[in-house]
Structures are given as C-alpha cells and as structure tokens.
Amino acid sequence: MNVATEKVSSELLELVPEEKLALDRILAENRDRPGATMVVLTLTQEQVGYVSPAAQRYISQELDVPLSHIYGVLTFYSFFRTSPIGRHKVSICMGTACYVRGGPTLVEKYQQVLGVKLDETTEDNRFTLEVCRCVGACSQAPVVMIDDDIIGRVPLQDVAKTLRGYE
C-alpha cells in the first residue's frame, strides 16, 4: 500500500492541540507495552483519523524508535493514513464474493454519483471514496461500508439515496 503519494500539506507538519492531547494520552497508557509502536499507531489512526508527519515525529521521539521505522510501519499496512479524510468514508468491498456479485459496477456508480475517483475526497470534504478488502459480510454481497455501517445489496438506482443519510 502506498501512502507516499498522499499530499503533505504544510499544516500537517505541526501538531494541533487536540492531536497532541490524544497522542499524550495514548502514549501514557501504552508506552511500556511490548511492541508499543503498532499499538500507538493504530490507536492514533483510530482516534485522530490519520497519523500526520508531525505525529510521526512526536511518536518517534517519545517511544525512542527511529522515524524511518515508524514510516516503514505506516506504509506497510493499508489501515494507516497520513493525511485527513472526508467526514465519511465510503469503502466499497472488493472481496471475492462482492467482486463476483458486481463490486466493480458499484465502484463506477459511486464514482459517478460522488464525482470523484477512488481514493479522492469530495470538494465539500463530505466523502472519501475507496475500495477495501473483504469486510466479512459476503452473504450480502456486493457490500459498501459507510463509516462503520455495512450496507449490502443496494440497488444501483438507490446509491444516491443511501448517501443522503450522511451529512
């Protein structure tokens, strides 16, 4: 997975106050765990929504782990992002079952309705569109995950309607 292509805007180079607050809490609770790097990074991703370059540097200093190691871990796993995403994440499942049952058509439809390509965010910052690997709801294929909601077997003409519930 490649996160290097994401643009790094200059404001991400400094920690914002809420970000620092979250990081300090996460670090305080987990710094002594064995294998703390992964734990801290996943919690940061979960709670902040991304691991900014500033956060990477801060975690590296606090855990006394080289920045290169942090960056290596971040770019290895597809779960991590280094810049913020839209308010809602639309992930279309491309697992085998969904693929067979029309996942690719669903991608076309969402791109058309949202007016963005995969891995892009709408201009109003409302939605980020991406594909994901199997979410384990194969009996409802094809499946779309909007934030934590799993939506299965949505007829194509209802796609726009489905999105209306997410402001």
Add this chain to the structure above:
Amino acid sequence: MAYRAHVIISGTPEQAQEVKAALMGKLDTLGLNEEIEVREATGLTPRSVTMASRGVEAVVYPEVVHYAGLTPAAAELIAEEHLLKGRPVQDLFFEEHPAEPLDAPSAKEVRVVLRNVGTINPESIDDYIAEDGYAALGKALTEMTPAEVLEVLKTSGLRGRGGAGFPTWLKWSFARAAVSDEKYVVCNGDEGDPGAFMNRRVLEGDPHAVIEGMAIAAYVVGAQEGYFYVRAEYPIAIRTLRLAIEQARDYGLLGKNIFGTDFSFDLEVRMGAGAFVCGEETALMQSIEGKRGQPRTRPPFPATSGLWGKPTNINNVETYANVPQILLQGGEWFASMGTEKSKGTKTFAIAGKVKRTGLIEVPLGITVREIVYDVGGGVLDSRPFKAVQTGGPLGGCIPEKHLDLPVDYESLASVGSAMGSGGFIVMDDLTCMVDMARFFMEFAQEESCGKCVPCRVGTRQMLEILESICAGTGKPGDIEALEKLGASVTQGSLCGLGQGAPNPVLSMILNFRNEYERHIYDHKCDAKVCRALIEFTIDPPTCIGCTRCARNCPVDAIAGKAREAHVIDPEICIRCGICAEVCPVDAVFVE
C-alpha cells in the same frame, strides 16, 4: 433472573434501536419488563443477514415466532397482543419461508465450533458458562496433566484450521518441549481471505470458546501470556473479545491461580492494520512486536523461537474453538466425524453465485456437491455450475467434474486446490476464469510484502500477462509463460503467500485452459465479463424508452427520446453494465 420469554431484535442499528426502545417502553407500561427480556442480535446472524427489504426483524422465544418489517408501532402491538395476551400477531409474521427458521442449520450440518453462535449472548459470560463453558478448562486444570490433554487431542485427530492442516497435538507438543521460562500462545484472527468470514462469526458470537481453547493451550505448553491478533476490519469482534476477556478476568478464569491451581494466564488483544501477509505466522508475530509484518525464514519454527524469540504456540481461531468440546466430549467423539485423515467438522463461508449464502459447519468428507446443492441450495438463478474456489486467493478452483470430491485436506490438494481457512466461492457460467485469476493475482500482487523477489516481481509479471489477456491483447505463449512463472514464484518464495499466489491461475489454466485460449486467439470472453471483448446493445423492439439507462449511464453514451428505443454509442461506452442492470425490461444485450 428467569424470564418467561425472550425477544431478539435485529436490523440496521438505528432502526433496531427504535423498535427495541418502543417495545421495552410498552413492556414497561404493561408491567412485563421483569418477565420478558429484549435483546439485540449482535453482529450479523449466520444465515439471515438483515436485508433492507425485510427491515427490522424480531424472533420471540421460546415459541420461535419470527416477525419482520417491524416499526415501533408494530412492536407495541406485539407487546400488547402476543406478549401480554398470548396472541401472536399473524399479520406481522415473516412469511417467506414460514416452515424454516432462517438460522436453522441444514440437515447436513453439524455444529461444534458454531454451536453457540447466534444462540447465546456473546456479551454474557454466564450464557457461555450455562452451555458448559469453561468446564473443559476446569477439567484440564484440575483432573488432567498436560500430557493427558495432548493424548486426547492426538486421539481426536484435530488439525490446524488455518489451512495448512498441521496436527494440533504435535504443534503443541513442540512448544511444550521447548525449554524457556517465558512462553506465549497466540491466536491468529487475521482472517484475510476475501470471501471468508468464519472466524469473524466465532469471535463475535462465541468469544469465550476461543479464550478457553487458548487457556488450555497455555496450560499444555506452559505459557503465561497470550495474544489475540485480530484484523482491524473486524471492530465488533475486537470489542466483543475485549469485553469477554474482562469478564473472564472478573470471574478468575484468566489471571493468577486459575481454578485455585498454580496455573496463571492472561490475554491481550492486538489489532492488525490491513496486511494480508500478517496471516502468515512469522509475519503476524513481527506485527505484534511492532514491526512491518514481513515473514522470516523457518526454521527456527515459532515453537522454539517465536514472539520476542520465545517459544510460541500459534493456532487459528477455529482450531482453538474446537478444543474445549474435544476435552468435554472426548477425542473418540471428534474422531468419529470426518474422514480417515481429516477429522471433525469445518466451517465454510459459502458465497458467490449460490442461492443460500452464509456460514455453515459440516463434517469433513462431505462432497462439494452436497455443500453447493444441499446446504447452499444450488447455483443462483439456477444457472449452470462452473466451479468452486476454495482456499481463497492462495487456493484453487474445483470444476464440475470433481463435484463429488470429498472435502478434506488431502482430496482438495490432490486436484490443485486447497482447504485454506474456509472460503467457498461458487461460480457460475457468467464468471470468467481469466478475469477471476486476474482478480486473485491483483490481490496477491498488492499484498506481497516485497521481501522475496520472485513473489514481488513475479506476481506483477503474472498480473500484467493476465491483464493483457483480459484486454484482448494476449499473445500466443502467454499461457505457457504463466505456467513457468507460476512455478518459479512458488519455488522461490519464503511464505505461504508467495508459494500460494500462483495457485488460482495455475488451477484455472489446468481446468479451463480453453477459456484462456478463447480470449487469446478468438478475442472472445464467453462469460461476457472482460470489457474489451464485449459490446452492449439495446434491442429496439424490447426497449420501452423509459430513459432509465440513459439517466444512469456514467459517460452519457446512450441517446434516445422518452418512449422511443434508445441506442448505445460503442465508441463512448465504457462497458460498465449499469444500463443492463437498471433496465426494467431486460432490453440490453451483451455480445
């Protein structure tokens, strides 16, 4: 607290909440709140999954009355009529298959691992204990020596359910034999195969069974600490598991001096972060250690040098979940199911082009045909059966001629497929085997960790060839090149991902070579999937001019006035197929 009746509600979270609130409010007014328990089904139910069309569903126990399409008002009616006056509300009954409750296992199923899934509340340790939960751990700790536990497991013939099928007792005995003051047990819950969700259901539906299995393993190998590695894509499983661990600690079933013995054991959940290769045991341990999840050479095996260099026993979710039942019911009982070399039951996630998708558990040795037709209800829309993909992106396909093959580790391997963790994807005549191979190769290529060159570069080369065949630019010699490359990738890779990545392609070439040749030499995709090789047209007499296709076309390739036949411009058309999908009269044809 004993209840007279239970109501289990399922549906999309918000709607189910509304209905539940209305029902509980009404029960309160009627003074029934202490007699009737209302619960929400957690996660997805195994067979039925809530579909938008059925809305909120509720099942009233003990009489098992199934309601569907519920609104808050309907819930209040049920409270008043059914629960107070004892008159089920027939108008609200779920009608589609009235004779057959949706969660009922088919006659061919035997549930060991899934025995509690969907029937107990996974968030209540008391529910699990009521079903003999932790009795096996108690028995092991107070009545059996570790060697005796191993003996029972050996009799049972249990083999690793993660796919490789290594005898569980043997694996445990290696870790037991290793000398160290610190040892670990690890549970591999990084279920990454697309199309597989067996472990997810077990973790969400019966987490204590897995915890109990791990504790027994820890007792046998002499470990004090354990790690659950669960993929980040399963937030409900992670939450359920963390809660279950806390409850077990509160009851003294985890922690120090369990059951008053000198055995102490505790567990921690670690989240994966979206890397398929972490399902490989050495990569998984790297990930727990906080590193990039790259596999390392074996030997040394984890049993001698695993997590932080200490002896480690690592098994899959389903393997651990089997252990308590084996200890309670005996090794002979388990060995009475299955075939000579593959004992017990196996969970499968049936998906793809099959009528009844979902999770099943069947005795090993059942035939592919029985799973597809008897348990799965046959191919969707009664189309011709083409193949089944087992073993996920590292497995292979089983064509029609092997429909009567028994499903066990050796038989599946003998036809070029693999047991894998339990994905079972049914494909019909509208599935293109070149496109399918391309899909799996794309997955493997993307998930290759990059450590071994044959895997990193080889999968990309193979993907490019497959892409060109799908695009209609395949050349003579491509099939042979795929076979040759596949062999080198398998030979030259360190872990299961690289070794297995060429499998889908090779098994599809083996069984459907003709389809590859049709793509390359005739530029035809008979399944009408490969976009470059097909064309969409609208049949003028059938078209009613409803304009739906034109409105839904993403590239405005369809012209035509309302109530007149529409025409697709093949130059603009991107062959996405949306028009065919939305056409109310099936006037769109694919050539």
